[in-house]
Amino acid sequence: xxxxxxxxxxxxxxxxxxxxxxxxxxxxxxxxxxxxxxxxxxxxxxxxxxxxxxxxxxxxxxxxxxxxxxxxxxxxxxxxxxxxxxxxxxxxxxxxxxxxxxxxxxxxxxxxxxxxxxxxxxxxxxxxxxxxxxxxxxxxxxxxxxxxxxxxxxxxxxxxxxxxxxxxxxxxxxxxxxxxxxxxxxxxxxxxxxxxxxxxxxxxxxxxxxxxxxxxxxxxxxxxxxxxxxxxxxxxxxxxxxxxxxxxxxxxxxxxxxxxxxxxxx
Amino acid sequence: xxxxxxxxxxxxxxxxxxxxxxxxxxxxxxxxxxxxxxxxxxxxxxxxxxxxxxxxxxxxxxxxxxxxxxxxxxxxxxxxxxxxxxxxxxxxxxxxxxxxxxxxxxxxxxxxxxxxxxxxxxxxxxxxxxxxxxxxxxxxxxxxxxxxxxxxxxxxxxxxxxxxxxxxxxxxxxxxxxxxxxxxxxxxxxxxxxxxxxxxxxxxxxxxxxxxxxxxxxxxxxxxxxxxxxxxxxxxxxxxxxxxxxxxxx
Numbered sequence: 323x324x325x326x327x328x329x330x331x332x333x334x335x336x337x338x339x340x341x342x343x344x345x346x347x348x349x350x351x352x353x354x355x356x357x358x359x360x361x362x363x364x365x366x367x368x369x370x371x372x373x374x375x376x377x378x379x380x381x382x383x384x385x386x387x388x389x390x391x392x393x394x395x396x397x398x399x400x401x402x403x404x405x406x407x408x409x410x411x412x413x414x415x416x417x418x419x420x421x422x423x424x425x426x427x428x429x430x431x432x433x434x435x436x437x438x439x440x441x442x443x444x445x446x447x448x449x450x451x452x453x454x455x456x457x458x459x460x461x462x463x464x465x466x467x468x469x470x471x472x473x474x475x476x477x478x479x480x481x482x483x484x485x486x487x488x489x490x491x492x493x494x495x496x497x498x499x500x501x502x503x504x505x506x507x508x509x510x511x512x513x514x515x516x517x518x519x520x521x522x523x524x525x526x527x528x529x530x531x532x533x534x535x536x537x538x539x540x541x542x543x544x545x546x547x548x549x550x551x552x553x554x555x556x557x558x559x560x561x562x563x564x565x566x567x568x569x570x571x572x573x574x575x576x577x578x579x580x581x582x583x584x585x586x587x588x
Numbered sequence: 589x590x591x592x593x594x595x596x597x598x599x600x601x602x603x604x605x606x607x608x609x610x611x612x613x614x615x616x617x618x619x620x621x622x623x624x625x626x627x628x629x630x631x632x633x634x635x636x637x638x639x640x641x642x643x644x645x646x647x648x649x650x651x652x653x654x655x656x657x658x659x660x661x662x663x664x665x666x667x668x669x670x671x672x673x674x675x676x677x678x679x680x681x682x683x684x685x686x687x688x689x690x691x692x693x694x695x696x697x698x699x700x701x702x703x704x705x706x707x708x709x710x711x712x713x714x715x716x717x718x719x720x721x722x723x724x725x726x727x728x729x730x731x732x733x734x735x736x737x738x739x740x741x742x743x744x745x746x747x748x749x750x751x752x753x754x755x756x757x758x759x760x761x762x763x764x765x766x767x768x769x770x771x772x773x774x775x776x777x778x779x780x781x782x783x784x785x786x787x788x789x790x791x792x793x794x795x796x797x798x799x800x801x802x803x804x805x806x807x808x809x810x811x812x813x814x815x816x817x818x819x820x821x822x823x824x825x826x827x828x829x830x831x832x833x834x835x836x837x838x
Contacts, residue, residue, distance in 0.1 A: 342679065343682075343683045343686075346679070346680065346683040346684075347683050347687060350683075350684065350687070366702075367702075367703060424601065425601045425604075426601070427598075427601075428598055428599045428601050428602050429601060429602065429605070432602065432820060435774060435819060435820050435822075435823035435824070436816040436817075436819050436820050437774070437777035437778050437780075437781050437815060437816065437819040438816075439778050439781050439782050439785075440781050440793075440796065440812050440815040440816050440819075441812060441816070442782075442785065443785070443796050443797060443800045443808060443812065444808075444809065444812055446800075447621075447622055447800065447805065447808075448622055519690065519692060522692045523692040523693060523694045523778070524694075526692055526694045526695060527694045527697075527778075527782040527785075527786070530694070530697060530698070530782070530786050531782075531785055531786050537695075538694070538695075541695065541698045542697075542698050542786060542787075544698065545697075545698030545699075545701050545702050545787070548702070550702055553698045553699055553702055554699070556695065556698070557691070557695050557696070557699060560691065560692055560695040561687075561688075561690065561691040561692075561695070563692075564690040564691050564692045565690045567690070568689075568690040
């Protein structure tokens with residue numbers, strides 16, 4: 323399909339598409355409102371959008387919403403950033419050092435497909451119920467896609483590039499910072515884009531299991547109290563965070579890769 | 589023999605880690621409850637397997653993942669193909685898919701528990717809802733990636749619309765579809781274990797929580813490692829299946 327690309331849509335066509343998209347999302351909310359108005363579902367099974375938004379408004383005014391959101395975002399992002407730094411460094415080092423590669427390669431190929439969330443009770447046992455445990459769980463889960471993406475990225479760097487740099491007298495450190503990292507960046511960013519949603523999912527599960535403040539804790543509390551408005555308010559709040567995370571990563575990608583052919587393609 | 593020894597060399601770091609664990613646990617630096625030696629964990633595993641607790645809960649968990657995943661694959665693939673073949677379906681569904689795709693799937697755990705309680709139903713629904721979208725996107729992208737010239741040729745040679753879909757579009761969609769299923773498979777284990785840890789009275793996740801609360805940590809570690817192993821094996825088996833299914837492409 324590479325040869326036959328679609329013509330760039332005109333502004334009017336794009337505006338029309340955007341309007342259509344939003345009207346469908348609004349239609350979804352209207353359908354939700356109607357389903358609750360007509361009593362197809364009981365307010366317990368599906369509370370009306372109005373009552374859910376009122377609940378979000380009330381939580382926002384009491385300040386609970388911001389404490390919970392800030393804590394969840396902090397845990398997810400702290401874990402994600404630690405995983406990114408550790409994962410990229412480990413991936414880079416593994417491509418440069420045969421001994422480390424020999425040691426970590428099987429560990430990663432066994433660890434990557436495992437459901438690491440199973441180790442949550444073990445991490446609680448070791449680190450307790452505080453932020454350290456939650457953030458460690460996020461790091462443990464988010465680091466694998468970052469390591470594998472970094473390794474794949476560095477391996478796909480053209481040999482000619484590395485040889486030319488060497489030939490021009492680049493040292494190992496310069497080679498790493500000026501050739502390998504930038505050339506592997508697109509794949510590393512893809513790994514980060516996979517890891518960020520994982521970080522959020524894991525942060526929420528950890529909060530649900532350990533309780534306390536945070537979006538996950540608040541939602542599971544609401545579920546135990548059969549407070550369905552609280553649960554649905556949580557879903558909406560969490561999906562907004564998830565959406566912001568995904569969009570922010572995509573923006574970061576186009577910012578960091580402005581020099582790369584993929585950015586100029588469209 | 590050569591293959592065996594090279595496999596041994598490749599996986600020996602895992603053996604080293606296991607030995608390091610055993611040594612660390614026996615050194616007395618850590619309390620035996622927080623780091624039981626692997627030898628004791630294996631013994632606890634045998635006990636659990638003998639008592640039947642392990643098999644019963646494993647079967648419960650596998651049933652939940654299997655049913656949820658099967659539903660997710662069927663519904664997800666149908667939706668994805670419908671979106672690819674029929675413009676109306678795409679306009680109607682793509683905003684919904686876009687809206688729900690970034691939703692961290694674990695946020696659905698309390699909802700399904702609220703709707704269907706603590707039993708199998710809520711886990712199956714959770715896994716189905718959580719794993720559907722990767723399959724949908726795989727089917728959709730796969731069907732769109734079908735070579736247009738192949739499709740035109742089939743049509744001009746007299747194949748009906750349905751026939752050319754079946755013979756041309758579906759086979760070329762398979763690799764992407766299977767990619768989506770693989771993502772869904774990994775996600776299904778995450779959702780299964782999380783929901784069983786948090787809201788359940790049966791299953792491997794529940795067993796882990798129960799043993800941990802009882803303070804029988806050796807058994808808890810045994811179950812944790814079992815779940816990790818099952819997840820790993822499921823991925824490897826699926827990978828082998830994909831390789832066989834796609835053998836015709838080489």
